[in-house]
Amino acid sequence: MYSHSEFYWMGVALGFLFVISILALFKFMKRDRPLKCKYDERQELVRGRGFRYAFFVWLIYGIWDVFFGESLTVLAEHSIITFCGICLGCFVYAAYAIWNDGYFALNEKPWRVVLVFVGLAVVDFALAGIQIGRGDMQRDGRIAICATNLISGVTLLMVVAVVVVKNLYKKRQEDGEL
Amino acid sequence: MKNLRLKAARASLDFSQQELADRVGVSRQTISAIEKGDYNPTINLCIAICKVLGKTLDELFWIE
Numbered sequence: 001m002y003s004h005s006e007f008y009w010m011g012v013a014l015g016f017l018f019v020i021s022i023l024a025l026f027k028f029m030k031r032d033r034p035l036k037c038k039y040d041e042r043q044e045l046v047r048g049r050g051f052r053y054a055f056f057v058w059l060i061y062g063i064w065d066v067f068f069g070e071s072l073t074v075l076a077e078h079s080i081i082t083f084c085g086i087c088l089g090c091f092v093y094a095a096y097a098i099w100n101d102g103y104f105a106l107n108e109k110p111w112r113v114v115l116v117f118v119g120l121a122v123v124d125f126a127l128a129g130i131q132i133g134r135g136d137m138q139r140d141g142r143i144a145i146c147a148t149n150l151i152s153g154v155t156l157l158m159v160v161a162v163v164v165v166k167n168l169y170k171k172r173q174e175d176g177e178l
Numbered sequence: 179m180k181n182l183r184l185k186a187a188r189a190s191l192d193f194s195q196q197e198l199a200d201r202v203g204v205s206r207q208t209i210s211a212i213e214k215g216d217y218n219p220t221i222n223l224c225i226a227i228c229k230v231l232g233k234t235l236d237e238l239f240w241i242e
Contacts, residue, residue, distance in 0.1 A: 039206035042217050101207035 037105030045173045046102030058089035076143035084147050089157040094159045098166055114163055117156045124153030179215045184238050186230045188213075201230045 039047065062085060069081050097103035104110045128150035131137050136146040179237070188198050188209075195213075199206045204223065211217035212227075219227070225241050 040208050041223060042208040042211060043205060060195055099203060106203070106205055 003128055036058040038107050038125055039102070039105055043102040043105075046100040047097050048094035050102065052098070053096055055094035057086055057092045061085040061088055074142065076147070077139070079145050080143055080147055080151070083151060087151055091155050095162045098159070098162050110163065112162055117160050121153045121156040121160070124149045124156065128153060179241070181213050181215060184227070184231075185199070185213045187238060190221045191231060198227070198230060217227075234237050 021141060025119070065081060065085060069078065072081055094103060128147070131146040131149065135148075136144060138144055188195070193201075195209045196206045199209045202209070202223065203226070208217065208219075212219055224235055228235055228238055
Protein backbone atom coordinates (compact mmCIF):
# COMPACT_ATOMS: atom_id res chain seq x y z
CA MET A 1 0.00 0.00 0.00
CA TYR A 2 1.24 3.46 -0.86
CA SER A 3 2.12 5.49 2.22
CA HIS A 4 2.75 9.19 2.51
CA SER A 5 5.75 10.72 4.21
CA GLU A 6 5.47 12.67 7.45
CA PHE A 7 5.99 15.89 5.44
CA TYR A 8 2.81 15.13 3.51
CA TRP A 9 0.80 14.82 6.73
CA MET A 10 2.46 17.93 8.12
CA GLY A 11 1.37 19.76 4.96
CA VAL A 12 -2.20 18.48 5.35
CA ALA A 13 -2.26 19.57 9.01
CA LEU A 14 -0.87 23.00 8.12
CA GLY A 15 -3.48 23.31 5.38
CA PHE A 16 -6.29 22.57 7.83
CA LEU A 17 -4.77 25.02 10.32
CA PHE A 18 -4.60 27.69 7.63
CA VAL A 19 -8.25 27.19 6.61
CA ILE A 20 -9.41 27.22 10.26
CA SER A 21 -7.46 30.41 10.96
CA ILE A 22 -8.95 32.09 7.86
CA LEU A 23 -12.47 31.07 8.94
CA ALA A 24 -11.77 32.34 12.46
CA LEU A 25 -10.57 35.63 11.00
CA PHE A 26 -13.74 35.99 8.93
CA LYS A 27 -15.87 35.13 11.98
CA PHE A 28 -14.03 37.81 13.95
CA MET A 29 -14.47 40.37 11.17
CA LYS A 30 -18.15 39.45 10.83
CA ARG A 31 -18.95 40.87 14.26
CA ASP A 32 -19.42 44.46 13.16
CA ARG A 33 -20.59 43.99 9.59
CA PRO A 34 -22.20 41.30 7.47
CA LEU A 35 -19.75 39.30 5.36
CA LYS A 36 -22.14 38.45 2.55
CA CYS A 37 -21.84 40.76 -0.43
CA LYS A 38 -24.99 42.62 -1.39
CA TYR A 39 -25.68 43.50 -5.01
CA ASP A 40 -28.63 45.34 -6.43
CA GLU A 41 -30.73 43.98 -9.31
CA ARG A 42 -28.76 45.78 -12.05
CA GLN A 43 -25.47 44.54 -10.62
CA GLU A 44 -26.80 40.96 -10.49
CA LEU A 45 -27.76 41.31 -14.14
CA VAL A 46 -24.32 42.67 -15.09
CA ARG A 47 -22.57 39.90 -13.17
CA GLY A 48 -24.72 37.25 -14.84
CA ARG A 49 -23.94 38.67 -18.27
CA GLY A 50 -20.24 38.90 -17.42
CA PHE A 51 -20.26 35.29 -16.32
CA ARG A 52 -21.91 34.30 -19.60
CA TYR A 53 -19.30 36.17 -21.68
CA ALA A 54 -16.48 34.67 -19.60
CA PHE A 55 -17.91 31.18 -20.04
CA PHE A 56 -18.15 31.55 -23.82
CA VAL A 57 -14.64 33.02 -24.06
CA TRP A 58 -13.36 30.09 -22.04
CA LEU A 59 -15.35 27.67 -24.22
CA ILE A 60 -13.97 29.16 -27.46
CA TYR A 61 -10.48 29.05 -25.98
CA GLY A 62 -11.08 25.41 -25.03
CA ILE A 63 -12.17 24.54 -28.58
CA TRP A 64 -9.14 26.40 -29.96
CA ASP A 65 -6.99 24.48 -27.49
CA VAL A 66 -8.34 21.13 -28.73
CA PHE A 67 -7.44 21.92 -32.35
CA PHE A 68 -4.39 24.18 -32.09
CA GLY A 69 -3.19 23.97 -28.47
CA GLU A 70 -0.90 21.07 -29.28
CA SER A 71 1.17 23.28 -31.61
CA LEU A 72 2.00 25.55 -28.65
CA THR A 73 3.34 22.72 -26.52
CA VAL A 74 6.76 23.37 -28.04
CA LEU A 75 6.72 26.65 -26.07
CA ALA A 76 4.85 25.68 -22.91
CA GLU A 77 3.46 22.65 -21.09
CA HIS A 78 -0.15 21.92 -21.90
CA SER A 79 -1.30 22.59 -18.32
CA ILE A 80 -0.03 26.17 -18.70
CA ILE A 81 -2.00 26.63 -21.92
CA THR A 82 -5.14 25.38 -20.11
CA PHE A 83 -4.45 27.66 -17.13
CA CYS A 84 -4.16 30.67 -19.46
CA GLY A 85 -7.72 29.94 -20.64
CA ILE A 86 -9.03 29.92 -17.07
CA CYS A 87 -7.24 33.22 -16.33
CA LEU A 88 -8.59 34.72 -19.56
CA GLY A 89 -12.15 33.74 -18.57
CA CYS A 90 -11.70 35.21 -15.07
CA PHE A 91 -10.33 38.41 -16.58
CA VAL A 92 -13.23 38.77 -19.03
CA TYR A 93 -15.73 38.34 -16.19
CA ALA A 94 -13.95 40.79 -13.88
CA ALA A 95 -13.33 43.39 -16.59
CA TYR A 96 -16.94 43.33 -17.83
CA ALA A 97 -18.36 43.52 -14.30
CA ILE A 98 -15.96 46.31 -13.25
CA TRP A 99 -16.62 48.36 -16.40
CA ASN A 100 -20.39 48.11 -15.86
CA ASP A 101 -20.22 48.85 -12.11
CA GLY A 102 -21.30 45.38 -11.10
CA TYR A 103 -18.14 43.97 -9.55
CA PHE A 104 -18.01 45.64 -6.16
CA ALA A 105 -20.85 44.94 -3.74
CA LEU A 106 -22.90 47.69 -2.12
CA ASN A 107 -21.42 46.87 1.29
CA GLU A 108 -17.86 46.57 0.01
CA LYS A 109 -15.08 49.11 -0.19
CA PRO A 110 -13.48 48.80 -3.65
CA TRP A 111 -10.04 49.95 -2.45
CA ARG A 112 -9.92 47.03 0.00
CA VAL A 113 -10.54 44.56 -2.81
CA VAL A 114 -7.94 46.29 -4.98
CA LEU A 115 -5.49 46.16 -2.07
CA VAL A 116 -6.06 42.40 -1.69
CA PHE A 117 -5.53 41.93 -5.45
CA VAL A 118 -2.30 43.95 -5.40
CA GLY A 119 -1.12 41.98 -2.33
CA LEU A 120 -1.86 38.67 -4.03
CA ALA A 121 -0.10 39.86 -7.21
CA VAL A 122 2.97 40.82 -5.17
CA VAL A 123 3.02 37.36 -3.54
CA ASP A 124 2.61 35.75 -6.99
CA PHE A 125 5.47 37.78 -8.44
CA ALA A 126 7.67 37.04 -5.41
CA LEU A 127 7.05 33.31 -5.85
CA ALA A 128 7.66 33.63 -9.60
CA GLY A 129 10.93 35.43 -8.84
CA ILE A 130 12.04 32.59 -6.58
CA GLN A 131 11.13 30.05 -9.26
CA ILE A 132 13.02 31.98 -11.93
CA GLY A 133 16.01 32.16 -9.57
CA ARG A 134 15.89 28.40 -9.08
CA GLY A 135 15.46 27.84 -12.80
CA ASP A 136 12.14 26.03 -12.28
CA MET A 137 10.27 28.23 -14.76
CA GLN A 138 11.44 26.15 -17.70
CA ARG A 139 11.59 22.42 -18.15
CA ASP A 140 13.11 20.90 -21.29
CA GLY A 141 13.13 24.34 -22.90
CA ARG A 142 9.37 24.82 -22.33
CA ILE A 143 7.53 27.02 -19.85
CA ALA A 144 6.71 24.74 -16.92
CA ILE A 145 3.75 24.55 -14.54
CA CYS A 146 5.61 26.85 -12.10
CA ALA A 147 4.66 29.76 -14.37
CA THR A 148 1.11 29.68 -12.93
CA ASN A 149 2.17 32.20 -10.26
CA LEU A 150 3.45 34.59 -12.89
CA ILE A 151 0.30 34.23 -15.02
CA SER A 152 -2.11 34.71 -12.10
CA GLY A 153 -0.05 37.72 -10.95
CA VAL A 154 -0.32 39.29 -14.40
CA THR A 155 -4.08 38.54 -14.48
CA LEU A 156 -4.59 40.22 -11.10
CA LEU A 157 -2.63 43.28 -12.23
CA MET A 158 -4.71 43.46 -15.41
CA VAL A 159 -7.89 43.46 -13.29
CA VAL A 160 -6.44 46.25 -11.10
CA ALA A 161 -5.57 48.17 -14.29
CA VAL A 162 -9.22 47.92 -15.43
CA VAL A 163 -10.32 49.35 -12.04
CA VAL A 164 -7.89 52.27 -12.43
CA VAL A 165 -8.90 53.01 -16.05
CA LYS A 166 -12.60 52.78 -15.15
CA ASN A 167 -12.12 55.24 -12.26
CA LEU A 168 -10.27 57.68 -14.52
CA TYR A 169 -13.00 57.36 -17.16
CA LYS A 170 -15.74 57.87 -14.55
CA LYS A 171 -13.98 60.93 -13.15
CA ARG A 172 -13.61 62.44 -16.61
CA GLN A 173 -17.27 61.73 -17.35
CA GLU A 174 -18.40 63.34 -14.07
CA ASP A 175 -16.20 66.37 -14.75
CA GLY A 176 -17.84 66.65 -18.15
CA GLU A 177 -21.31 66.57 -16.60
CA LEU A 178 -20.55 69.42 -14.18
CA MET B 179 -35.07 57.12 -23.25
CA LYS B 180 -33.99 59.47 -20.44
CA ASN B 181 -36.17 59.58 -17.34
CA LEU B 182 -36.20 63.32 -16.70
CA ARG B 183 -39.22 63.05 -14.38
CA LEU B 184 -37.26 60.91 -11.97
CA LYS B 185 -34.35 63.35 -12.08
CA ALA B 186 -36.69 66.31 -11.48
CA ALA B 187 -38.46 64.56 -8.58
CA ARG B 188 -35.11 63.72 -6.99
CA ALA B 189 -33.83 67.26 -7.45
CA SER B 190 -37.01 68.76 -6.02
CA LEU B 191 -36.32 66.93 -2.74
CA ASP B 192 -32.69 68.02 -2.96
CA PHE B 193 -31.48 64.43 -3.05
CA SER B 194 -28.24 63.50 -4.72
CA GLN B 195 -28.11 60.26 -6.72
CA GLN B 196 -26.13 58.72 -3.87
CA GLU B 197 -28.72 59.75 -1.26
CA LEU B 198 -31.57 58.27 -3.28
CA ALA B 199 -29.54 55.13 -3.93
CA ASP B 200 -28.84 54.69 -0.21
CA ARG B 201 -32.49 55.13 0.69
CA VAL B 202 -33.64 52.66 -1.96
CA GLY B 203 -30.81 50.19 -1.31
CA VAL B 204 -29.11 50.20 -4.71
CA SER B 205 -25.86 51.59 -6.08
CA ARG B 206 -25.50 55.19 -7.29
CA GLN B 207 -24.68 53.85 -10.74
CA THR B 208 -28.06 52.09 -10.87
CA ILE B 209 -29.93 55.35 -10.19
CA SER B 210 -27.74 57.05 -12.79
CA ALA B 211 -28.51 54.29 -15.33
CA ILE B 212 -32.27 54.60 -14.71
CA GLU B 213 -32.15 58.38 -15.17
CA LYS B 214 -30.14 58.01 -18.37
CA GLY B 215 -32.53 55.35 -19.65
CA ASP B 216 -29.77 52.75 -19.83
CA TYR B 217 -31.52 50.39 -17.42
CA ASN B 218 -35.17 49.41 -16.99
CA PRO B 219 -35.79 48.77 -13.30
CA THR B 220 -38.04 45.99 -12.00
CA ILE B 221 -41.44 46.90 -10.63
CA ASN B 222 -40.15 46.38 -7.06
CA LEU B 223 -37.40 48.94 -7.55
CA CYS B 224 -39.83 51.36 -9.23
CA ILE B 225 -42.15 51.09 -6.20
CA ALA B 226 -39.25 51.62 -3.79
CA ILE B 227 -38.15 54.75 -5.67
CA CYS B 228 -41.73 56.07 -5.77
CA LYS B 229 -42.13 55.56 -2.01
CA VAL B 230 -38.92 57.44 -1.24
CA LEU B 231 -39.78 60.32 -3.59
CA GLY B 232 -43.45 60.43 -2.61
CA LYS B 233 -44.67 59.96 -6.18
CA THR B 234 -46.88 57.43 -7.94
CA LEU B 235 -45.66 54.93 -10.52
CA ASP B 236 -47.56 56.83 -13.21
CA GLU B 237 -45.91 60.11 -12.30
CA LEU B 238 -42.39 58.72 -12.56
CA PHE B 239 -42.45 55.79 -14.93
CA TRP B 240 -45.51 55.87 -17.19
CA ILE B 241 -44.69 56.63 -20.81
CA GLU B 242 -47.51 57.92 -23.04
